[in-house]
Amino acid sequence: MTDAPILEIQDLRISLPAGGDRPYALEHLDLTVNPGEIVCLVGESGSGKSLAANAVMRLLPEPHVHVSAGRILLDGEDIGAKSESEMRAIRGDRVAMIFQEPMTALNPQKTVGWQIDEVLRLHTDLDRKARRARALEILGDVHIPDPASAYNAYPHQISGGQRQRVMIAMALVLNPRLIIADEPTTALDVTTQKQILHLIKEMQRQHGTGILFITHDFGVVAEIADRIAVLRLGELVESGPAEQILNHPSHPYTRALIAAVPALTPPAHKDLSAAPVVLRAQGLAKTFAARGGLLSGRRQAVTAVRDLSFELRQGETLGVVGESGSGKTTVSRIVTRLLDADRGEVVIGGHDLIHADRRQLRAMRRDIQMIFQDPMASLNPRKRVVDLIAQGPIVHGVPKAEAHARARELLSLVELSPAAAERYPHEFSGGQRQRIGIARAIAMQPKVIVADEPVSALDVSVQAQVLRLLADLRDRLDLSLLFVTHDLRVAAQLCDRIIVMQKGEIVETGPTAQVFADPQHPYTQALLTSIPGRDWQPPKLTDAA
Amino acid sequence: MNAPDIEPAFEPQLSRPSRAAVMWRRFRRNRAAVLGLVLFAAVVLAALLADIIAPGDPLRRVGVPLTAPFVDAATPLGTDQLGRDILAGILHGARISLLIGVVATLISICIGILIGAVSGYFGGWVDDLLMRVTEAFQTIPSFVLLLALVAIFGSTIGNIVIAIGIVSWTAPARMVRAEFMSLRRREFVDAARNLGVGNVSIIFREILPNALPPVIVFASVVMATSILMESALAFLALGDPNFASWGNMIGQGRAVLRTDWYCTVIPGVAILLTVLSFSLLGEGLNDILNPRQKK
Structure with a gap:
């Protein structure tokens, strides 16, 4: 050779x-x-x-x-x-x-x-x-x-x-x-x-x-x-x-x-044990029954989540981490009741979301909002940005003119130009679309935001900006975030506490810094040692701007 | 600021052509579609001007029976065996054809959207039930069903239009159902549900606008087949005898086809051009509404 x-x-x-x-x-x-x-x-x-x-x-x-x-x-x-x-x-x-x-x-x-x-x-x-x-x-x-x-x-x-x-x-x-x-x-x-x-x-x-x-x-x-x-x-x-x-x-x-590139150094531990609990999940379970047809034989049911409990406190960011098939996405859908759980309860503001009837559920939707993974798929391509953001408040009875005015204010809050209001989603880049998604979620003035892999479809540099925006909004609006991600680097950036899930169960939970420094469960250890480039600390580049 | 801003800020483009202009440009690129539009305009014009060019009842006798075209200036396209003006028949027939095309299509598309949307959105037993009904309709050849309906309820123009609508909703229903089944899993539907939007609103305001383009294109096909169905009915002498329709004219001219061809060929060409215009228009609409399909 x-x-x-x-x-x-x-x-x-x-x-x-x-x-x-x-x-x-x-x-x-x-x-x-x-x-x-x-x-x-x-x-x-x-x-x-x-x-x-x-x-x-x-x-x-x-x-x-x-x-x-x-x-x-x-x-x-x-x-x-x-x-x-x-x-x-x-x-x-x-x-x-x-x-x-x-x-x-x-x-x-x-x-x-x-x-x-x-x-x-x-x-x-x-x-x-x-x-x-x-x-x-x-x-x-x-x-x-x-x-x-x-x-x-x-x-x-x-x-x-x-x-x-x-x-x-x-x-x-x-x-x-x-x-x-x-x-x-x-x-x-x-x-x-x-x-x-x-x-x-x-x-x-x-x-x-x-x-x-x-x-x-x-x-x-x-x-x-x-x-x-x-x-x-x-x-x-x-x-x-x-x-x-x-x-x-x-x-x-x-x-x-x-x-x-997010550094693998978790944020300093915030003591939130005094803060009130805004969301309490208790004994959640979900099994996907495979629907067998008349002629196709029955397939095995898949347990996505079994007996899951956690608490989310005011102003806290709770990370749900796991690999594909761990049930983390199912958790985000159950908590927002986009998917009906088999068992368990999700209590927000004293009411159980899982067993709420239609009227209660509609009212409770105000309190828990979601940011979706794919900013292209989660925005209706045939609606203008201002309509997308104002839709929630309008559904809940805010007059149209007021909702639109508020939507325009929100655009500047998520660092988009007011001119964006009249455009359609396809005219924006991925990061900008995700900002629109965030604006839509906070337009409802929720107590809790569930973010399902909100940055995994974005480029690294845009990812950093969106994460920074999320952290900033969380602190300014005193929001609580349930942050679902597969990316431990991203989790380390934002989360105060994390839950590590495997096969529908929590295998480890604790303050992010503690879990990263001293993982107890073998699965958590395997996850942490698998982070690519974990031995490489991105150099501190002070002049990068 | 610590993290860098690599993504440029959103800048609105100031001089942007309007949506309509963009659509027209896409449409114009397809020459066949423009031809379709011209033909369609001609049919509409014929229907509008029928009373001015050929005033009076088109079914009345105006000249010597079986005058050939271009012989008598009073009846430029000739007369049929009862001495009725063929030009007047064509012009007034355009009204009937358009009426049938538009109304029957509206009926079939509306039923189709309703059944397809409900079926595709809710799934489960609702879907099973509605699809079995749809299949029941599909197993009967649509023209046979049309004949049966007209034979039972009588062949007035209103009944014919409704009957055509009833026999042609199955294909749009299946199409809408398929679109809904894929669209309802999209995240924007979850996003709307999460905002507390109700089912009806989600179906009609969120999903339907996204499902509509292929249905609109298909509507042009339904329109063409509706006109053909009416002509076929009239040809079998089951049309409404009180209106001059192209199918009626062909049906009556059939008796003298070998000696006086123009009695059948002229209305036949009218049907051909109208149906062709709808097909070409449909193609053009497809270019407008699904621009990504073509390179």
Whole structure:
């Protein structure tokens, strides 16, 4: 193996169709990946990082989006000069790709084995038996328990982490020179993410593969990168060795990005034991009974939440943390009674929300409001912003003119321009939409706000702003927050106390600082050690502004 | 300020074309749709001007029976075997066709939206019940059902319109149901519920506007088929004999099809162009309302 770079991108420029918000998706991009090296391409949404990956695979949606200048050299050969059939031979064989969402990247109609077999069939002369042996071998290499049964399984029959392992197995089966991994762990839980990152590193060490790793998450970068390139709106703002960029970033944008990474230091413990309890949940339980049809057999019922109790005090932020399937989202829906609980009670202001009749429930909705995860889906696309914010108060009898005036005031409270009132949600960016969602929640002047993963759909820098806004509003309006999240870094930023959930049960609860410093339950310990880049403390950058 | 502000502040664009202008631009891009609009305008114009161009009862006798077109200036499109002016029949028939198209479509779409929305929103046994009813209607060929309804209730124009509406609501209902089933799980519906908005309000004010575009496009198809159904009824001599309708004209002209083709072909072309205009309009509406479907 030579030390010549596997991938060289020289002065790459990708043009966007005319009439877009900018003429080029990427400009003057220079990047090299050497054998056995992991290069992280970091950037926020819209930075052009995924297009760069597609350009290497020559998978751009041409002719709308095309390479208009520069060269991409793979082992010294210009990819732009290849014919389509030569490209097909290169894809999968010398360059492989791992996608973000393994469920959609795998064909749901074919078994795992068939899909790995297909790669081998297309690129090698091996006979059926040899292909099967190779497929089983690679499945073993990526540490899938019982490769033989995984070989015959369909993608939906294995877990998300295993699906991503299968994707990695497919990418590795031909020992490619270069692997492009496009946010391969973003859709996974932290504990699984840790294993997958570990696996990618291990594979890369064994095979000397070069990896172009695309991500937005600086925690992951800190975990895995040898070198880092930072993209902003199609421009390479900074590149260099990982250690240098992470700890001594020089470009203001990189500094700002790193400053926006939430530090793993929980806020100072506030003593709230004297504050009144605003919400008390007692013995909540919810089981999803699988609805069997006449002909389809009964499926097993799933217990989402079993016997959950907690208290939320005035001015407190209580974090509900857990991985997917832990029941944390179910908790947020039960507490707001968007979902009916099987048992238990939620007491707000002396009334039980779970057993309230329709009239009481309507009145109680004022007291508990919700901020949703997806700021695009949670705002009705056909309503103006002012109508969205004023809707709640109007439903509860506030005159329209008054509600609209108040909605306009709220816009400035969430740091949006008053001109935003007449616009429709699609005219805003994700962070701005989430601000509208927050304004809608506080328009009702609630006692409690339930926030279900409010920042998980946002870029890091926007995430930091929205979190800051939430904390600020909580303190100013003396709100109590029930904050549901999978991201422990985010939880550490905002929460006074946290509840750690696993399989519908609370495994640990306590002040955030205490849980982070001295986790008692093995699951909490596993979660905390899985936080990507936990050994890397973002440097204190005082001048970042 | 500690955390950086990378996201730019919201700046309103000042010179922004209005919604209508944007829609018109999208519509205009589709030439076929513009043709559809022109044809539709022509039909509307014919209906409006019927009394001015051809005053009086279109069913009265005005000339020698079976005059060919372009022979007599008084009857430029000729006369049928009873000496009735074909041009007058076409113009007055446009009114009936439009009336049937619009009213029957409104009836079917309204029933469809109501049943589809309730079924899709509530689900469970409500959905089961309503969908079995819908299926019951769907198992009977719609034209056979239409014949039965008209035969039972009599063939006045009002009955025909209602009957056409009743036989064509099933497809819109299923469509609305499917839209509601996917939309009711969206977070904005949860958000509205969380604000204390009632079910009726959620169905009609939150979800329906989002479910409407495909239904509007489909309405143009329903309109076209309604006109065809009425023509087919009239062709079978089950139309309302007191009105000049294109179907009636074809049905009566059939007897002289081999010798005097124009008695059937002229109203036939009128039906063809009208139905075509609705189809093309529907296509244009699709471009306006679902801009993301096309690149």
